[in-house]
Every structure is written in structure tokens, then in C-alpha cells.
Amino acid sequence: MIFFINLSTQILFELKNTYYENTFTFFSIFFINLCFCQEIETFNTVDGSKFLIYDPTSTIDQTPSGSGSNWSFSNLNRIGENTDNYSVPNADEQNTFQGTTEVLTVQKLSPPAERKLFLKHAANATYITGATQEGITLNYSGENAYVGEFPMSFNTQNSGPVSGTFSYDGTNGTFTGTFTAVVDAHGNLSLSDNSGGNFNRGVTRLKVVQNLNLFVAVNPFAPVATVNQLSYYYYDSSEDNIAFRTNDVSLVSTLLGNQNSKSFEANNQYTLSDKTPQRLEGIVIYPNPVKDVTNIKIDKDINIVSLKILNLIGQTIYHTKTNPVDLPTNKLKRGLYFVVLETDSDRKYIKKIIKQ
Numbered sequence: 001m002i003f004f005i006n007l008s009t010q011i012l013f014e015l016k017n018t019y020y021e022n023t024f025t026f027f028s029i030f031f032i033n034l035c036f037c038q039e040i041e042t043f044n045t046v047d048g049s050k051f052l053i054y055d056p057t058s059t060i061d062q063t064p065s066g067s068g069s070n071w072s073f074s075n076l077n078r079i080g081e082n083t084d085n086y087s088v089p090n091a092d093e094q095n096t097f098q099g100t101t102e103v104l105t106v107q108k109l110s111p112p113a114e115r116k117l118f119l120k121h122a123a124n125a126t127y128i129t130g131a132t133q134e135g136i137t138l139n140y141s142g143e144n145a146y147v148g149e150f151p152m153s154f155n156t157q158n159s160g161p162v163s164g165t166f167s168y169d170g171t172n173g174t175f176t177g178t179f180t181a182v183v184d185a186h187g188n189l190s191l192s193d194n195s196g197g198n199f200n201r202g203v204t205r206l207k208v209v210q211n212l213n214l215f216v217a218v219n220p221f222a223p224v225a226t227v228n229q230l231s232y233y234y235y236d237s238s239e240d241n242i243a244f245r246t247n248d249v250s251l252v253s254t255l256l257g258n259q260n261s262k263s264f265e266a267n268n269q270y271t272l273s274d275k276t277p278q279r280l281e282g283i284v285i286y287p288n289p290v291k292d293v294t295n296i297k298i299d300k301d302i303n304i305v306s307l308k309i310l311n312l313i314g315q316t317i318y319h320t321k322t323n324p325v326d327l328p329t330n331k332l333k334r335g336l337y338f339v340v341l342e343t344d345s346d347r348k349y350i351k352k353i354i355k356q
Helices: 018-035 091-096
Strands: 050-054 066-076 078-087 102-108 113-122 125-133 136-143 145-149 157-168 171-193 198-215 225-236 242-252 259-267 283-286 293-298 304-310 316-320 326-328 335-343 348-355
Touching: 136 171, 145 157, 145 171, 157 198, 171 225, 171 242, 198 242, 283 348
Parallel strands: 066 171
Antiparallel strands: 050 078, 050 259, 078 102, 102 113, 113 125, 125 136, 125 145, 136 157, 157 171, 171 198, 198 225, 225 242, 242 259, 283 293, 293 326, 304 316, 304 335, 335 348
16 A cells, blocks of 8 residues: 655765876776665656566565575566556645655556655755555645665664554545565575566665554554555665565554555566566677766667667756767766666666766
């Protein structure tokens, strides 16, 4: 029912002396690549990410935690697909979920379904202001759910109270509880499914735990229901995007009825897709780190139909639908960005660039 999905902060690079420029740049890149295995750059997924939905044929064991963990899930049965899309909140959403700066809409293709996560980005911090799905709405109007400041490193934990209002199948009331987000593990994730897709890479995991008590006006002192949520987000260390995510929510109530909802999803862009390769050969982006102009070298047999530059919270700051020869990076602020290219054969290429 309740779904939490991905914010980050810019990494600033300032060169104090041209003499040290090459050395500094080398160690900056080395440090970033080294830390991706133990650090989550942004809470958001990349805008437009597609996820395969799975019904595991047996229990998935996610108990390994800590440094050097290993997870192997080979019992995945494909049953559907979702797409993550980000947008600015409309007037009604801003009025209802106050403070919201971005809305994540997760659209299920078949059967059609939709869930939304309302986010607030303030400086380097990410908060959840609301969530809607399958007849339930949570509005964190009292105390927002604080996810953390990004980049978020291994062993970082944020825990605090949450409160607000809820509605569920015609029942309205208030809620109080706790919300905890912790980067609890990093290691290797291995996935394979019944359609031949596979994935084997380093990941860093974000664990989210939420426990809520729901109250209604006729008895404001005793909860009519409890909601318990456990979610895991496995961030690909090389792509800076969620590779695999799971969500387990239980509702226990004599008034509203007992319910349990579980979901298992893998990113279709570079994990278990049998149509999209992990890397798109024939495209080179240089130099990196970049300054004023970034060059793109594309093989003549590749036709680019879309190119986007995204910031660390998934917002599109540049978009073209023509075959580019360079990127206008001179107006970008210092920091980390993603270049997302799509071809006419429905292949996708995602590249990190650093603006100095």
C-alpha cells in the first residue's frame, strides 16, 4: 500500500592551483568510484526508469547486512512492469501536501495502477510529505518523514517521529509513529529470472522501516490500526540508480481489516532486461570531468532520439531529440550529473559526468 522509493547533494570540486589540477582530478574520480560501493548519491531513481515486477517462486532472503554482504535471488517470475516519472507538484498537490517540491508517480502498465510519493528537497536533505496508493493516502502534515542528507554513507541512520492524517476506503483519521532510514549494507547482488535476465554487480542498500498507529475521531486515544513497513532499495554502485527494490507492508485492524502487501521490482534498463544491454557500445562522452563543452562521439549506425541531462534529484535540466555532437555544460553548476541517451532501437545509455 505504502511505497517509498529515491535525492542527493552536489559534490563540489574547486581547484585551488592549476599545478595540482591533473592530480586532483585523478584522485577525485578515484575517490568517487571507490565510494560508490558504500555510498548512495541520490534518493531518486533516474526519471523514466522502468522496473520489472516479480512474484518470487520462493522466499527471498534479505537478512544479510553489513559490509561485504552477498544476496542471490534466482527465483523471480515476471508478472508486470512499472515506470517511474517525476514532476513538479500541481496546485492541488502543493496545497494538500505542503512543502512538496517533487512528485514521483509510479505507473503500472497492466492492469493499470498508479502510486505517488510526494517529496521535499531542502538543501541536501530529502523528506517524504505524502504517499498515495490503492485507496490509502498518508499526509505527513504534522511531521515529515526524514530520509536523510545525500550522499548518504554506509552505516548512516536517521530515525524520528512522523505524524499527520490518513484516509483509507472512506475512513479518515490521524496517525503517529516512527520512520527510520539506514544505509545498512553494501556488497554484491546477483539476480536471475525465468526469462533469462541476469544481473551481478556491486550495490549499496538503503533500509526503510516505518511503524504507524492510526486513530479515528470516535476514539482518539486508542489506535484502530497499526501499519508496519519494511522496504529495501539496492542502489547499483556503477549506475547510481536503484537496481532492485522490495516493499513489505502489513495493516492490522479489526475496523479496517487485516491486509498485507509485498512487492519485488528490478530495474529493466540495465539489470534483468533481455532487450536492453548493460552498456551501449559506440558512444563516447569526453572529457570527464568537464568544464565548458562536453564532446559526444557516436558511431554512424547509432541514431539518438533523446538526450537528457539530469541532476542528482532526477530533474531534467537539458533535453534534445537530435543527434548531438556536444553538450552545453558551460552553464551547469559544479557537481555530479547524469547523461541519459536513448536510441531509435529502444536502447538506453546512462553516463555520469562531473562538472568542475
